[in-house]
Amino acid sequence: MTAGKAGRASSSSTGPDAVLRWGVVATGRIAHRVTRDLACLEDAELYAVSSRSKGSAQAFAEEHGFAVSYHDDPSGSGSGSGFRQLFADPRVDVVYVATPHAQHFKVVRAALEAGKHVLCEKPFTVNAAEARELVDLARSRGLFLMEAVWTRFLPATRRALELIRGGAIGTVRWVQADLGFPAAYDPNDRLWDPAAGGGALLDLAVYPLTWATAALGFPTALAANGHLNQDGVDVQNTITLEYPEGAAAQLTSSLQAAGPGTATISGTAGWIRTGSPLYNPKTLEICTLDGTTRVEEFEEETEGFIHELRETARCIRAGLQESPLMPWKDTVQVMQLLDQARSQLGLHYPNDQRAGAA
Ligand SMILES: NC(=O)c1ccc[n+]([C@@H]2O[C@H](COP(=O)([O-])OP(=O)(O)OC[C@H]3O[C@@H](n4cnc5c(N)ncnc54)[C@H](OP(=O)(O)O)[C@@H]3O)[C@@H](O)[C@H]2O)c1
Known part of the structure; x- marks a missing residue:
């Protein structure tokens, strides 16, 4: 984990008026565009971002004002992938997944298993079997899950x-x-x-x-x-x-x-x-x-x-x-x-x- 300098003030807890702390997974094209709108959302804290690479994670956090950034451990032996570290952070309330389609299933499943609410880019998954499995998991865990078909x-x-x-x-x-x-x-x-x-x-x-x-x-x-x-x-x-x-x-x-x-x-x-x-x-x-x-x-x-x-x-x-x-x-x-x-x-x-x- 890397502490950024710019994160917005954090809130206390969840509840009808609570500030939600957002985590963003991946730092590609759509992640930047959606995060610019996230910065305009009421009662949202841009809290954490994860990337495969340290440089991208830190640059994204710096550009958009995230408090912390996570990245993959290149040695493969330490703390694991950046997104799993982000999901293990108890301060994250909801995650936005912006990886390519083929990774949506793996990343969203890990987020739900860690107890996070999820907004995932379209297409939701690569096939319907993956989509059904994620929906069943969200249902059984009592978590919010949605495909980001912004239209x-x-x-x-x-x-x-x-x-x-x-x-x-x-x-x-x-x-x-x-x-x-x-x-x-x-x-x-x-x-x-x-x-x-x-x-x-x-x-x-x-x-x-x-x-x-x-x-x-x-x-x-x-x-x-x-x-x-x-x-x-x-x-x-x-x-x-x-x-x-x-x-x-x-x-x-x-x-x-x-x-x-x-x-x-x-x-x-x-x-x-x-x-x-x-x-x-x-x-x-x-x-x-x-x-x-x-x-x-x-x-x-x-x-x-x-x-x-x-x-x-x-x-x-x-x-x-x-x-x-x-x-x-x-x-x-x-x-x-x-x-x-x-x-x-x-x-x-x-x-x-x-x-x-x-
Ligand atoms: N709603 C919309 O209007 C809209 C528009 C464009 C795209 N999308 C959707 O958003 C998703 C991403 O599209 P994009 O255009 O942003 O793609 P992109 O520019 O290629 O960015 C995807 C990011 O995901 C991460 N990534 C790449 N390969 C990965 C892998 N093998 N495993 C894990 N992470 C990987 C990388 O971030 P790191 O290097 O930081 O890990 C990469 O920058 C797609 O599913 C696409 O359909 C939606």
Whole structure:
């Protein structure tokens, strides 16, 4: 453990108004972005960070004002991995996990076993078997656990669902959503690395699926097409979801091509189109059959991660183990859809070697 110089004043205990002490696992790209929003969260103390390397842990703690930092013991014989040291710290109340997907299961399981509440990056795990095991563990330990699908908590998303559920566009019949960008091939980047759960499906399809399942629920059938590269990760995929009475969703995610990056939800009385990117839209375009089109705009004070952080804190203070906005069953069902898509694409990962996995 390394004591930093900048940590914010610490609080006493848990309770409805208590300051929650946060631990962050990993110091990569998303960890920095989410931590910047964490610094804006009410009643949160940026307490500890862990990294595989001492230098990254200390630099991250210094930059964001964490009180302590933990790192792996390179000798392998001492105090063990940085994240296990962070979980052993009794002052940590809740941890945010920002490792690549393939490590989510191992890290979240260790956090829950140590008695910590957990917010884990999307995709929650590599397969549904891992997701079910973590949910069962959280349930049995009485701990809060949530997948960090930030889109679900945004004001624009909540407004779109309010409109849809209120009948503003009639009965939803189809959803079309895409997310893609041309990503430079880099075998050392987690996006392209099979061992890290690389590929467009696990990284990007979560967002089009979020809009489809929010608007139409979970489908009766799924058909996936896609292209795998020489390393066996998918560079592009299309997913069709089928629903009763012919309702459908068409979803595309790509590491090869740029797209509009929007979601369109179409119903018997009109349609709603999100602004781009669909994972953090700032506008909703609403068109109804009377010929009216209007645009609703949504201002953000922060990058937008604060809403999932606020929901995490709210649930922990309220003694909830899961959020009604991102319930465990939705996380597991999305992982099941991703498993089905992977099986049709022939996309396999080392994590699948675990018993019962896809
Ligand atoms: N919500 C969103 O908008 C959003 C956006 C981007 C990514 N994500 C998700 O966040 C996760 C991380 O993505 P990222 O873009 O931040 O990746 P990244 O830049 O590669 O960072 C991941 C970090 O995890 C740690 N790490 C790397 N390999 C590891 C291993 N084998 N074992 C343990 N730790 C390892 C490293 O931190 P240390 O060196 O400090 O250990 C690394 O910097 C992914 O699951 C991704 O899907 C979410």
